Amino acid sequence: MCGEAGCFPDRTTQTMPELLAAHALGLTLAVLVPLGLVRLACYLAGEPLYQLLLRRIAQSYCVLMHNLRANRRPPIPGEGAALLVANHVCNLDPVFLQCTTRHRVISFFMAAEYLRFWIFKPIYTITQVIPVTRTGRDTGPALAGLRALREGRVLGIFPEGGIKLTHDQIGPARPGAAYLALRSRATVVPAFIDRELHTHSLVEAITTRSRTRVYYGRPLDLSRYYGKRITDELLHEVADVIMDAIGSLSPRPIKVLHCREVGVARPVYATEPAEGARSP
DSSP, rough: OEETTOOOGGGGEEEEOHHHHHHHHHHHHEEEEEEEEHHHHHHHHHHHHHHHHHHHHHHHHHHHHHOEEEESSSOOOOOSSSSEEOOOOTHHHHHHHHHTTTSEEEEEEEEEEGGOOOOGGGHHHHHHEEETTTTTSHHHHHHHHHHHTTTTTTEOOTSSSOOOOOSSEOOOOOOOHHHHHHHOEEEEEEEEEESSOSSOOOOHHHHOOEHHHEOOOOOOOGGGGSSBBOOOOHHHHHHHHHHHHHHHHSSOOOOEHHHHOOOOOOOOOBBBSSSOOOOO
């Protein structure tokens, strides 16, 4: 049919099979094009679809609710073992670290009682969390963490062993992070989490708006401690070095409490050789 605006196809002359074919083609394109874009995004991100979706949702939540920002891309290697150590201010700290570390999945130590929250089970499964007890007298988590590092994973740990409500000091560290660093010789990356709200409450941490910043530092050089016999004194010294590195990233002056000054309980896995020990 031709008119003043030009020639257009007359839809009334199209047969039913032609109309069905046209609609089928349009529906197919409407489905395949978005799926193709999603697959392309997953390929570029280097992670499965469900993991990418969870990451995007978590990132959007952290940015909108907590104004999350990082000072730099964390210097975690693209592959191989790495130990990410940070101070601990609330239950969302693992989420903050993961959302600012986009190129690797981080496995965290987590208090066993938090594993009962079924709503977080998909996240726990993806990150392969390692449950720990509050007593600190169980060697199982340390051995599981060592296996994770030897498998080339990124392990996140909060050396203080619990949430600290003070804003003007951090530490002292428990010796677990030092033990893992010495035994695995993995890349150790310090981070400082600066947040207005410090809280033990999971609900308060999730529902309260708070400005959050994550400051990443350069990897630590602990090579001078390699090959030495692992003793209480060595673990405490390395733990203090790690906490000093974390504290140095604070945007304002902060006091770092040291193991040697405060006194920390003797680790159950101390006094063993760093070299020649049988792998768990």
